[in-house]
Amino acid sequence: MKREDLLQEVAVEQAVGLMLAHDLTQILPGRFKGRLFRKGHVIREEDIPALLSIGKEHIYTMRLVDGILHEDEAARRMAEAVRSPQVELTEPHEGKITLKSAIHGLAVIDKARIDAMNALDGIVMSTIRSHTPVKPGQPLIGTRVVPLIIEEERVAEVERIAASSEEPVLQVKPFRPLRAGLITTGSEVFKGRIQDKFGPVVREKLEAFGSEIIEQRFAPDDSSVIIREIQRFLHEDKAELILLTGGMSVDPDDRTPGAIKAAGTDIVSYGTPMLPGSMLLMGYIEGVPIMGLPGCVMHDPFTSFDVLLPRICAGEIIERQDITELGYGGLLGC
Ligand SMILES: Nc1nc2c(c(=O)[nH]1)N[C@H]1C(S)=C(S)[C@@H](COP(=O)(O)OP(=O)(O)OC[C@H]3O[C@@H](n4cnc5c(N)ncnc54)[C@H](O)[C@@H]3O)O[C@H]1N2
Numbered sequence: 001m002k003r004e005d006l007l008q009e010v011a012v013e014q015a016v017g018l019m020l021a022h023d024l025t026q027i028l029p030g031r032f033k034g035r036l037f038r039k040g041h042v043i044r045e046e047d048i049p050a051l052l053s054i055g056k057e058h059i060y061t062m063r064l065v066d067g068i069l070h071e072d073e074a075a076r077r078m079a080e081a082v083r084s085p086q087v088e089l090t091e092p093h094e095g096k097i098t099l100k101s102a103i104h105g106l107a108v109i110d111k112a113r114i115d116a117m118n119a120l121d122g123i124v125m126s127t128i129r130s131h132t133p134v135k136p137g138q139p140l141i142g143t144r145v146v147p148l149i150i151e152e153e154r155v156a157e158v159e160r161i162a163a164s165s166e167e168p169v170l171q172v173k174p175f176r177p178l179r180a181g182l183i184t185t186g187s188e189v190f191k192g193r194i195q196d197k198f199g200p201v202v203r204e205k206l207e208a209f210g211s212e213i214i215e216q217r218f219a220p221d222d223s224s225v226i227i228r229e230i231q232r233f234l235h236e237d238k239a240e241l242i243l244l245t246g247g248m249s250v251d252p253d254d255r256t257p258g259a260i261k262a263a264g265t266d267i268v269s270y271g272t273p274m275l276p277g278s279m280l281l282m283g284y285i286e287g288v289p290i291m292g293l294p295g296c297v298m299h300d301p302f303t304s305f306d307v308l309l310p311r312i313c314a315g316e317i318i319e320r321q322d323i324t325e326l327g328y329g330g331l332l333g334c
């Protein structure tokens with residue numbers, strides 16, 4: 001069935017009493033961009049000047065047949081195909097449906113399946129980046145088809161791609177409240193030569209995801225003290241996340257990475273290919289995530305810590321591959 005058979009072009013002056021086949025958009029630069037007429041609107045005599053003013057001398061009326069979908073229906077099926085329970089759908093608007101988060105959490109989107117969908121002609125599946133922290137109401141995906149009507153088979157292919165794995169294409173993982181122990185190393189802080197500036201920054205970053213610092217303890221640049229404090233947080237306080245600050249680079253007094261390793265940590269990576277945040281250490285000790293935070297976390301607003309922390313709070317296990325992938329696009333400053 002050809003497009004011309006399904007869509008009938010009618011001059012607006014002859015269209016009174018006929019139904020619009022799609023939303024009609026008006027753009028007044030700097031003032032308005034939006035829907036002037038809704039799909040399904042029955043044209044009235046008084047609409048004709050408005051239609052002409054947005055450049056519409058003809059409109060489409062439509063006859064739908066089996067095997068062909070209107071853009072609104074196509075968008076609805078595509079949105080349903082990728083959604084999960086933590087996601088809300090808007091109504092179609094100019095043929096587009098937006099999927100929004102229903103919760104505060106981490107948006108996780110399967111790039112491989114999104115790429116496969118967008119490789120199909122006429123399919124638009126536009127997403128935010130995976131592993132972004134999101135708030136309720138925040139848009140995650142906008143979807144539509146490019147033509148006004150489309151073969152149902154194309155949309156069915158999107159549905160098949162979505163169903164090719166059990167994991168949803170789009171999910172929002174809620175943040176779990178973690179009880180974190182913070183060990184601030186550095187003899188200059190321990191001995192009171194300077195005031196600690198790390199604690200408040202780390203505390204604020206954790207609280208943004210609903211977690212808390214149960215206690216901040218101070219240690220000099222002495223491995224045995226640092227190891228002892230790690231063990232105390234692990235076994236006495238049952239901390240669910242252990243963070244260490246300072247002493248992460250190359251000076252002889254930088255004892256933190258060695259102490260984290262000697263405490264029995266399985267190191268995922270010492271170093272991340274991201275700037276700032278290149279000297280960060282990620283590991284697990286008896287299954288508890290443990291991180292060494294370099295000095296830049298104290299003063300740079302966005303480092304590798306800000307990428308990894310929300311993932312940990314959302315319950316993800318960080319693997320070597322996750323660290324490797326931080327390099328491409330990871331030069332943010334420094
Ligand atoms: N030759 C190299 N130099 C540096 C490298 C490197 O690879 N080779 N890496 C750089 C990067 S990246 C970072 S980040 C920094 C800092 O690393 P550290 O984690 O070892 O930081 P520190 O040496 O312990 O301290 C740096 C600076 O910050 C002050 N500080 C530390 N903790 C606190 C605190 N709790 N409150 C206030 N101020 C604090 C400390 O006194 C120092 O002045 O290394 C680069 N250099």
Ligand code: MOO
Pocket residue numbers: 274275276277278279280294295296297334
């Ligand atoms: O670790 Mo530094 O942490 O890249 O500025």
